Amino acid sequence: MMTTQTSKARDELKGTIKGNVLVPDQPDYEQARQIWNAMIDRRPAVIVQCAEADDVPAAIRFARKNRLELSIRGGGHNIAGDALCDNGVTIDFSRMKNVRVDAGKRRAYVEPGATLANLDEATQAHGLATPIGINSTTGIAGLTLGGGFGWLTRKYGMTVDNLVSVNMITAEGKKIRVSENDNADLFWAIRGGGGNFGVVTQFEFQLFPVGPEIVAGLIVFPFNQAKQVLTRYRQFVASAPEDLNVWVVLRKAPPLPFLPENIHGKEVVVLPIFYSGAIAEAEKLIAPLRAFGEAHGEHIGAQPYVQWQKAFDPLLTPGARNYWKSHNFTELADGALNTVIEFAGKLPSPHCEIFIGLIAGAPNRIAPNAMAYGHRDAKFVLNVHGRWDEAKDDQKCIAWAREFFKASAPYASAGAYVNFMTAEEGDRVAAAYGSNYERLVEIKRRYDPENVFHCNQNIKP
Ligand SMILES: Cc1cc2nc3c(=O)[nH]c(=O)nc-3n(C[C@H](O)[C@H](O)[C@H](O)COP(=O)(O)OP(=O)(O)OC[C@H]3O[C@@H](n4cnc5c(N)ncnc54)[C@H](O)[C@@H]3O)c2cc1C
Helix, strand or coil: CCCHHHHHHHHHHHHHCCCEEECCCCCCHHHHCCCCCCCCCCCCCEEEECCCCCHHHHHHHHHHHCCCCEEEECCCCCCCCCCCCCCCEEEECCCCCCEEEECCCCEEEECCCCEHHHHHHHHHCCCEECCCCCCCCCEHHHHHHHCCCCCCHHHHCCCHHHEEEEEEECCCCCEEEEECCCCHHHHHHHCCCHHHCCEEEEEEEECEECCCEEEEEEEEEEHHHHHHHHHHHHHHHCCCCCCEEECEEEEECCCCCCCCHHHCCCEEEEEEEEECCCHHHHHHHHHHHHCCCCCCEEEEEEEEHHHHCCCCHHHCCCCCEEEEEEEEECCCCHHHHHHHHHHHCCCCCCCCEEEEEECCCHHHHCCCCCCCCCCCCCCEEEEEEEEECCHHHHHHHHHHHHHHHHHHHHHCCCCCCHHHCCHHHHHHHHHHHHHHHHHHHHHHHHHCCCCCCCCCCCCCC
């Protein structure tokens, strides 16, 4: 709780930073404490909306001096809601979204409040991109620090694999550069270790020529053909080239104009397809996918990369209630496919879905101990998206996600993707990092012995 003393300190903080300091009685406060997952309802005592990197040390000092918890908000998308803390200080980067591109060097310099859309738009202006996620409103900061994968991952690796450096503020409020050559131990740790080690104020990424037009779209199959589609999918992706990526989504059909109306709201199997190679080559690579079954419909074509990067935004809008569970897989065993089909056959809400993301390729060529993100044997990431509108459905939807998670666990590989973990999975953090965990703890002890940065999937010093 804020005391008179801390209120006075807060007023002083206002005078020392360029950004904005919000407290509960201010009109913008309610808006500022909204994040993507509507299940999270936390009320920070102070929200520091930074205007520049130099605002961050003052916010850290303020939190430490007043013994208040400290949370960091990048894009506010994390499912666990750790961007916010009750009665503490939230460092909010929503006003720092700038992206600068050096096309000659193929580098992007990104502020920590930038969304994937901000980065894609800036890099695509030069026909460049780096692998990031599939929903354009996600924050670059949290996505990168946890790993990051999307359509380009098969070919160019995880987002962390393309991180060149960061500027960071430590728990002591010190500004440092972190890269292979500067504070190399921290560079190892932040590539997967999340927000445990400091506050990143700038990310530097390497970029690759992509598009600006790629070929992408969806093929939608009837749910009663799911076994056949999934079995053929497994076989197909085992030898598909790395500039082709195909995922699987099992859900109730949204009202897409290319689907017959009587299919809307019915269970379907969707193959989202992405090809970043030569457009003339796309058709012959995609053609075999059509033979997986008798499709309800398809919508595939050449389009701007930035457009495809926003294709799933309408299904992933903020404001819904969400609960996720996730496993990595090195292969899709028959038992895993049967479990997916069983649980997709009893979706507890029209917005729930199970997706299988394909990441086989470049990420598998990096050693598991090269950085904190170590799931280098993972070829598929399976995520169960529990998503619904009303609190009265919480129990039913959470139970479905948990039961699915348990039933599919015997087929999963070790480790978990921290960016898809919900709040109560704290005891899964060590397991998520596997053999890299001990080194993370050791680095945490050196850089943040008091665990100032603990509003995250916490690595305890
Ligand atoms: C709809 C949706 C789609 C998604 N799709 C993908 C996907 O395709 N691929 C993928 O890999 N992931 C995906 N994710 C997961 C996503 O990577 C994580 O939710 C990620 O944490 C979001 O980052 P953020 O900055 O928006 O989150 P926030 O909630 O703002 O931050 C998450 C955590 O990151 C840390 N953090 C944030 N900013 C900083 C900073 N500047 N310095 C230090 N630490 C910081 C903090 O610990 C914070 O609690 C998706 C999530 C959602 C909700």
